Amino acid sequence: MGRRRFHSDLTEDIMTRPLILITDDEAQILRFLGHALQAAGYNTCTAATGADALRMVASQRPDLMVLDLGLPDMDGKSVIETLRQTSDLPIIVLSARDQEMEKIMALDLGADDFVGKPFAIGELLARLRVCLRPARKPAEPLLRLGPLVIDLAAHRVMQRGEDLHLTPKEFDLLVALAETPGRVMTHRQLLTRIWGPAHVEDVPYLRVFIGQLRQKVEVDPTRPELIVTEPGVGYRGAASG
């Protein structure tokens, strides 16, 4: 399976659609993803091997890559590693549900998000939308996460007009999740950012803080909607509508 570009009718609109590179060695997966992503309003191109994928990134300049971790020629993780040396291209990793280590390593190497196989197309499309959303401008003073409004300069969090009292660590944690709404953050990423590189293994610590934070921001802390757990991987801030 070489490079194949799925073209539908060439219209003005098509030229402005985001281009998605699908990298998977299974022809059947490429087949349904091609149809689905085109129907959902994307242009697609495909690669069946890691080397192929790196070439396609250089020649086609896709806006996002969907990458299967099990490739015949090279490990999907090394594709991410190679790519991250030169490019910020958003990468969504496809991997079997039970291969948590794989996922975590891919995310820590710089993948933006993951979808576990098998998946319903809606799940992948949601991740695609989040990853393709333009990055928040640094100058923006207010962050939003669901009904929460976070004022970075004033170090204040407001919920439906009321002030919430958060400790500095809780505040940092909330900001980390709100900055990339809808995107997964691994335990390691959160721990490094808030507690420093010496604490990357202190996952139980993180869990306690997430629990406290949920008590303060969630409507029902037992059924969290703003801070969603990705079991074994990390946490995800709610995607903004």
Next chain:
Amino acid sequence: MDQSTHEFMPDQPGRMPPVPTALGLLWTLALVVATGIGTKCAIWLLPAHLLPADVLPLVFLVAVLLSAVAFGFWCGLFAAVLAFSALNYLFTEPLYTFHIAQVADLVALIEFLLVAALSGFLAGRLHDRAEAARTRAEALAVLGDLSETLAEAQTLTQALQAALPALGRLCQGPAVFVTPEGVLPAGTKLDPSTLVAAERALRSGQAQPAAAPGWEGTCLTMLPVTEGIVIGHAPLTGRDGQWRELAIGALARQTRLALQRLEFAARARTERLRAEAEAARSAVLTSLSHDLRTPLATILGAASALKELDQQLPPAARADLLAAIEEEAARLNAHVSNLMQLSRLELTSKPRQDWVDVNDLVTAATTRARRAVQGADVQVKLADLPMIQSEGGLIEQAVFNIIDNALAHGKLPVSVSTSETGDSLQICIADQGPGLPVVMADWLAGPELRPALGQSGLGLAVAKGIAHHLGGNLAWADGAFTLTLPKTS
């Protein structure tokens, strides 16, 4: 050379010099007598000024030194006493008696005895030291060689075979190893009492000395080495027996260490094999789950796309997605039924014994394969075959799986032929592809039913299982699979 070689070499200054041999004493006697007679003759024959009386003790002193150097301390002392007597008898007044007339002569003779005894003692010590050093050097050389050969030994028998000649050299007599598998060197017969002594040595962990005056033992000294292994060696006699015993002790320790090393190596090998088997099993599981997951991912993905992107999908894409769902469901079904089949074959239920026509089954399998794979070029050449008693469904499944495998991994055309030899029928499936990877060929030749590492799909595993189940065989050679089935089970 290891530590145990050095251990047995302590110096023992307080020890008595070794007992003289009868031969040494005889030689000493002869030497002194000859000296006496020679000197007497010389006095008679030569002018008196050439051999004055005060030189005579020096002549005898030479004889004493000679025998001490040659035969050791006791012989030197013996020579001194003899020389003293000879000097007294032959050369001091009154001649030819042991009486001493003059006090001065007595003093001279006693002085001579003292000097002779002292020099004999010194020369004897020198002799004994030299002898001991020779034994030690020899034992060290033997142990040094042994540690090298033991290091090269790869099996228990090799190690013991290496230690055997060294043991023989150290004990200077017959030497054996008693092991649970028998006695080394092979063919050695030991009498029951010796074997009992060996067992006693093992049980007590103590050496069982051979028979000696005042000790009722067997003909060999038994020395335990390690669990189940005993050294039997000739009793150690001679003045250096003690050295040899220490050297044999060192040999036993060296051998024990070598056997321990071999045991650890064997244990490490077993562990490694187990880890490899474990890794292979988990890799197979991964590959199996991959085979099940990929069709599932396609089915779920395509179905959800049809549901969620309903209106956006062009009709062609919609049709392709439906086709993908159908194909992948069929693939999934094939995997699952192969998996079930494999589990069933692993339970040893007896195959049915219907009369079947193998040619019919091959034709059916070929037709199925042509239908399953588009553009499948399968050529069939059937020989006239007798019917056999077997389970037809299984044969068809096996043939189909092999053809399917050839279509997937080989190169077209695939040719299928049947033939008959002696008491079996052969179904041969050949393609023009690159052939079977080595891992797969090894797996096919082995007894293991579960697929080999790197094998995707279960088709061949099931075919192999069916062949074995029906009392036949699946082999691969020269670019072709041959399924052999017995005419009678």
